Amino acid sequence: MTATRMTTNDVPFSGMASMTGTVTSRRRNRVIAAPLLLIGTLVLVAVAAPLLAPFDPRVQSDIVALKSLGPSWTHPFGTDQLSRDVLTRVLYGARVSLRVASLSVALSLFIGTVYGALAAIVGGAVDRVLMRTLDVLLALPRLLWLLAVTALWDGMPLGGLIVLLALTSWYGVARIVRGEVQAQLRREYTLAARALGVRQARLFVRHLLPQLIPVLAIWASIGVAQTIGLEAGLSFLGLGVQPPDASWGNIMQDGASVIDTQWWLTLFPGLATLLTVIACNWLGDALRDVFAPEQVPA
């Protein structure tokens, strides 16, 4: 699953494309607006879940008479085996899924940027050591780590899951940031700034970081897409978000064994996952189309 997509992260620019050459700002806005609007709606739904949800996500209204009911007017997405409202749980699941994905991606961007920039700016032997280390880390199968650690360690809390997802996904960011920073360092204005004695940290924060923002934005949207899929996969194996917290993955896990009779447990959270992943990938593509031409190092 997600594994197939995670690695394509490592080279988001190799397939960089645009035949348009110059991009007008109106077209730029139009291309980005649609996926951004979709993502905004999803985030809004997640944030407003307590207001939108018809029930309490933990309340078991009637554990005998109201369990495993199909979609109806009262329960548009049906109920689960503990008589909880599935629509409510999908809405609250959005909070968990989006929070896990966005926080872990933010953390991984941070680690990757610092690591990559450090390698590029310091250079020399430090750079070589950091890059060799990265080669080794890149070759470790990510999914395996996630499986082993989440399965064996004492009921991973949400925070732990976020850190774990971040720790296994920053390598690609580091590589790209290093490349970008190296390219920037060769340009006249940085040479000039260095000649003027601007401190390295200041140089990075004031001059180099803003240049990285489009790259990081593309990374972030693709990263969120992958992490949402990955979290769903782990939870599906019973290893991700722990019940009674709802996440899309663990609702699907509840439904996996009864897909023939209680398809609503698999279908609705699956569609929610799919919609979110599509929105993020779409945004990533759009950002790439818009920003890439200026950002590709010659």
Add this chain to the structure above:
Amino acid sequence: MASRIAGRLFLCVVVALVASTIAFVVLHLAPGDPFTNIDASAGTPPAIVELQRAQRGLDRPIAEQYVRWLGNTARGNFGWSTSKQRPVADVLREAIPRTLGLMGLSFVLSIAFGVLLGAWQGTHAGTRADRWSTFLALITYSIPEFWLAMLLLWWLVPLLPAGGITNDNASYYGTMWQLRDRALHLILPLLSLTLVGTAVIARFQRAAMREVFAELFVRTARAKGLDEPGVRRHALRAALLPVITISGLYFQSVFAGSVFVEKVFAWPGMGLTLLEGIGRRDYNLIAAYVIVGSGMAALGNLAADLLREVADPRLRRA
């Protein structure tokens, strides 16, 4: 060239070693061990459990266990699998070919279909058909594989076999029957892997084609009056480079991604073995999987790099 390959191979070994060391530490520091599952060991007196633990050397300090394990691994002895009650090497010998068979097939098909689709899209850039197929690829690319696998299982069984590599009675039938039986069992897992794989490759192929079309040498070729199919052939060859890079990385992820498809379709390969091993705390089996998995990934990258050099003379170093 030869020394560079040797260097890269050495790096593969280092990667596998580091990976397995981290795996060893992570596994052994995790709470519990193969003998603490009270559901499995109920009724066994603690003295006996201690004995079983000692039989596998798990009562020793972790450093000693590590040194012993490292020594054995270096000599090619992956140790004893506690979940399968047989040598890890035997388990791997059966599981790896099954995974590589399925994955290899889907890998080849994904690249073939992906390159064709992407190239077609690239040459028809901007048309309605291109926009629609790109949008469909975006959706396919976004589907969680396990979800796709479950839906396929739900829709297509019993028209197709529900899982496994062969029918349970296959060995009592003729060769032709067995071949057909195997083919039928391949369809569902192959379909769920290849749909997504094709979308991944096609995206890159399309982008690469469009980029190449914008490049100077294509304009030159056109200016020189080369016919359009000739231009496309040239462009396709140039556009293969990024796709080769992607394939190297994709190979690694296919190996890891096998876990979900193997689980849903009861395909007894590495992924399924790993899941069972994790469920039963099979240290040696998991560590061996890490070595094989990361070694495989490193080899995939190496192969991609070499292929790229073959395809693009500019990359060859003096």
Add this chain to the structure above:
Amino acid sequence: MIHVAPRTAVARHVGARLCALALATLASCRNGDVPKAATSDVGGTMIIVQPAEPSTLFPPKASQVAEFAVIHSLFDKLADIGPDLSVIGDKGYRPRLATSWQWSSDSLSISFALDPKAHWHDGQPLRADDVKYTFAVYTADSVGSGYKSSLGNIDSVTVRDSLTAVFWFKRRLPHQFFDATYHMYVLPSHLLASIPMSQLGDDPFGRQPVGTGRFRFAKWDAGARIEILADTTNARGRAKLDRVVWTLVHDYGAATIKLFAGEADFYEAIRPDNLPQVARAPALRLESAPALQYGFLDFNLHARGSKSTPHPIFGDVRVRRALAMAVDRPRLVRSVLDSLGSVALAYAPRALIPDTTSLVQLPYNVAAARALLDSAGWTLAPGDSVRTHDGVRLAFEIMAPSSSLTRTRYAALLQEQLRPLGVGISVRILEGAAMGGRVLSHNFDSFLHSWDMTPGRLGMAETWTSAGHDNLGGYASAAFDAKLDSAYTTFDAANSARVWSHVFQQLIDDQPGLLLYEPHTPVAMHRRIRNPPLRANGWYMDLADWSVDPTQRIERDRIGLGSPR
């Protein structure tokens, strides 16, 4: 021909079906060169879906149901326990490898006369030496069999002549005969004696066993299937089925799909969620088998990490009783297990409680539970949702193993049931070994536990007496220990029932764990399969007598005994 089980919702997903039409055409041209059918009830193939792969078929090292189902068909015991599971003396026992047995006058030894016609699947005859060797293997420290402790009352096994083995006992006890026959499957000494004991568990024998059973081992495709065939020359008659195949499907959902698609005939672990589906499948029927399990919330009576300081909450019996009284157990059973379970009556399944009517249960009474907590000092401050007592909050953790759907659901249900009472519960779903690690190091409040008992009830000494090594919650009661001891040593059946009632009543009053459920193990099977009544100590007990209705045979039943290519 392919056997296609009719499905009810045909109109569904027409698009997907159309796409698959081409594949179906391909599938339907399967045909085989199949031998002609027989007409008696001998013959047929049964395919069993199995979620977990056995790790070994070497009987002394087996521990899972998946392993015993195969082992029981390949190997034999000296005698088999009767359907009523009585363990007093030899009442009800049926001869297996032993055709008869004789008690010595002081009852301290039993001599077993072996079947002279019995032989191993490799053709060698069965000898009394095999029985002696078997005892040596099961009790050797270097083998590390989990059954060693159950054989503690047997002093030795000797060989009187080549067909007579004698068991010598240390003490005269009601369950002597059970001890001698229940745990041990007789092993072939002529194949194993040359292997050092410490190597036995790892020997390839565990993957290609040779036994005396009415089925013989055929093959084991690692990760895929295990196949056994009828032993046509067996002294007790060949098995009626030609072949039984355990097909391994790791994922529960995929396993049920395989069953409903008609690719398999039998599923042992069907869940309540799938009951409506079984009812709708015309080819399947459901049989509810009794089980020897019960599930409960095991309380840690000691503070976390300690073996002496009482637990701040569960150390008080009034709290334990109040919690039990606040839980609507019949309703929980109906929610989780539907018709496939009942409320546990005591710390044993019904089948092992001699007299269930005399037991006095704690009532379901939420008001009384509140009152009891109030009187024990656990009061609810205004505006607070959790009770406190001397600054300690009535909040604790429930652990449940991720492998058990029943128990993870119970955890979520208990959390909700007890919340209105002012009890704060956090649920942790853990992987089995991680949970076990915490339990064994006494670092827990409570966990959902399920015991699988043997007919002898001998495990109760280990689970509940103060010296028991499986007494995970640390319950200690001198009164209980004494009552249990007298139950184990009472020979008379009527007296025995009365003493056992005292034993169970003591536990119910003390509530060392919150009693919850007793599952019935429902099995789903194909309608053409005929079977004797299922037994509580394992559905597979009489597998050699199962058969296929000759008028309802399907393609795989006609394969015959032919050997695999």
